[in-house]
Amino acid sequence: MAFSIPKNEKLKSKKQIERLFVDGKSISNYPLKLIYQKVDSLGENDSKVAFIVPKKNFGGAVHRNRIKRLLREGYRLNKHLIFNNIEGKFTFAIIYIGKDMPNYQMIKENIQGLFNKFIKKTTHEKME
RNA sequence: UGAGCAGGUCACCUUAUCGCUCCUUUCGAGGGGAGGAAAGUCCGGACACCAUAGUGCAGCAUAGCGGGUAACGCCCGUCCGUCGCAAGACGCGGACAAGUGCAACAGAAAGCAAGUACAGUUAGGCUGUAGUGAAAUCAGGUAAACUCUAUGCGGUGCAACGCCAUGUAAACCAGUGUUUGAGGGCUGCACGCCCGAGUUGGAGGGUAGGCGGAUUGAAUUUUUGGGCAACCAAAAGUCUAGAUAAAUGAUGAGGCUCGACAGAAUCCGGCUUAUGACCUGCUUUUUUU
RNA sequence: GGCCACGUAGCUCAGCUGAAUAGAGCACUGGAUUUCGGCUCCAGCGGUCGGGGGUUUGAAUCCCUCCGUGGUCA
Numbered sequence: 001m002a003f004s005i006p007k008n009e010k011l012k013s014k015k016q017i018e019r020l021f022v023d024g025k026s027i028s029n030y031p032l033k034l035i036y037q038k039v040d041s042l043g044e045n046d047s048k049v050a051f052i053v054p055k056k057n058f059g060g061a062v063h064r065n066r067i068k069r070l071l072r073e074g075y076r077l078n079k080h081l082i083f084n085n086i087e088g089k090f091t092f093a094i095i096y097i098g099k100d101m102p103n104y105q106m107i108k109e110n111i112q113g114l115f116n117k118f119i120k121k122t123t124h125e126k127m128e
Numbered sequence: 129u130g131a132g133c134a135g136g137u138c139a140c141c142u143u144a145u146c147g148c149u150c151c152u153u154u155c156g157a158g159g160g161g162a163g164g165a166a167a168g169u170c171c172g173g174a175c176a177c178c179a180u181a182g183u184g185c186a187g188c189a190u191a192g193c194g195g196g197u198a199a200c201g202c203c204c205g206u207c208c209g210u211c212g213c214a215a216g217a218c219g220c221g222g223a224c225a226a227g228u229g230c231a232a233c234a235g236a237a238a239g240c241a242a243g244u245a246c247a248g249u250u251a252g253g254c255u256g257u258a259g260u261g262a263a264a265u266c267a268g269g270u271a272a273a274c275u276c277u278a279u280g281c282g283g284u285g286c287a288a289c290g291c292c293a294u295g296u297a298a299a300c301c302a303g304u305g306u307u308u309g310a311g312g313g314c315u316g317c318a319c320g321c322c323c324g325a326g327u328u329g330g331a332g333g334g335u336a337g338g339c340g341g342a343u344u345g346a347a348u349u350u351u352u353g354g355g356c357a358a359c360c361a362a363a364a365g366u367c368u369a370g371a372u373a374a375a376u377g378a379u380g381a382g383g384c385u386c387g388a389c390a391g392a393a394u395c396c397g398g399c400u401u402a403u404g405a406c407c408u409g410c411u412u413u414u415u416u417u
Numbered sequence: 418g419g420c421c422a423c424g425u426a427g428c429u430c431a432g433c434u435g436a437a438u439a440g441a442g443c444a445c446u447g448g449a450u451u452u453c454g455g456c457u458c459c460a461g462c463g464g465u466c467g468g469g470g471g472u473u474u475g476a477a478u479c480c481c482u483c484c485g486u487g488g489u490c491a
Contacts, residue, residue, distance in 0.1 A: 232436040262474035272480040287491045
């Protein structure tokens with residue numbers, strides 16, 4: 001699997017985002033929070049992901065952009081953890097809840113931790 | 129060197145790998161990729177639709193004089209005023225000799241008037257001074273008070289606007305109307321112009337995807353000429369982000385002064401605000417030599 | 418991205434045709450009433466008028482500029 005995020009892996013549809021926030025489940029690993037939902041792949045070929053930084057915590061566009069870029073980078077380099085271990089399509093939203101500026105090292109470790117939690121939880125749900 | 133004034137420049141750089149976005153492509157790859165403020169949305173335009181934007185009133189804006197500009201509330205020059213020892217900075221800087229209003233406290237009196245004390249003079253009266261106040265018969269003060277004068281301004285904004293796709297309901301109830309013209313568009317009103325068989329309200333249903341607009345422009349660099357200057361003209365050269373849940377990041381290596389404020393969304397010209405470092409010129413006096 | 422409003426006591430609002438002490442209700446404190454508490458009555462406390470600059474003799478009010486909050490437009 002390539003370490004890339006092409007356009008069709010980004011969550012864009014307003015409807016899908018709304019559905020995700022209403023019906024999705026969540027895991028948090030401070031300062032990150034993952035909202036996810038399994039989707040029935042009707043025409044959709046890929047899992048989709050969105051990165052969110054609330055304006056409430058970071059007023060300036062520069063800092064918000066910076067965090068989103070770090071999140072995107074973390075997802076790009078670590079998504080193999082999920083897709084090598086789990087079957088099915090999902091929509092994700094990764095939210096930065098913290099109020100302090102992170103660096104890449106922190107983001108990387110947090111994303112890996114978050115993905116491990118997610119894998120554990122979903123495999124557990126499957127067994128049940 | 130201290131204190132201060134004015135103006136200008138740059139905005140970490142180089143490289144490799146992995147990613148993002150746009151363009152080109154011989155499908156191997158190659159090339160471009162945030163700012164001086166991209167910000168605030170405070171002005172002025174371009175552009176689009178509504179009459180090729182029309183008339184009157186209302187409304188709003190500007191305000192010494194001259195020039196620049198597509199235009200401006202911007203810029204340049206200059207006069208005057210205020211501040212500063214100075215270099216310089218700042219100025220909503222027309223009219224109260226058209227009318228109306230307002231003026232706390234103080235004061236006799238802040239305009240349909242009234243008139244204190246003292247001095248001059250024979251007296252009436254007149255003149256001067258004192259006293260209150262920001263302002264006192266002075267053509268009084270006040271227009272960032274109404275107003276008047278001059279000049280300018282039609283409205284709405286790219287979520288404008290054009291097109292394609294998808295979907296439902298030309299359904300139901302009530303009012304009103306069809307050439308004797310309802311209603312709508314063009315502004316707040318009136319006129320005028322245009323469209324015109326529907327339209328307004330109630331309750332309810334559906335869509336909310338994509339393409340264009342969109343980046344070559346009052347653009348910019350150099351040289352020459354004109355002008356005190358802002359700026360203008362000519363010649364030669366350059367192509368410099370274009371996304372749409374929305375692109376610039378990560379890692380390694382090297383270097384330095386160890387990097388502030390901060391992220392394009394239709395596009396330009398300004399203003400204002402945030403902000404690091406460096407350079408140039410000038411003023412001034414003291415400290416030092 | 419565009420357009421439009423609003424910031425006054427701890428809270429909800431007046432005052433914004435410039436001048437007099439910035440008022441009202443709730444809340445808070447003290448007192449009266451009551452066996453005690455509530456209700457009621459009396460008194461008090463509490464304000465950079467969002468910040469800064471300007472006009473004016475004088476600004477919450479007029480003008481400019483920043484900051485914050487909210488609404489609206491396919």
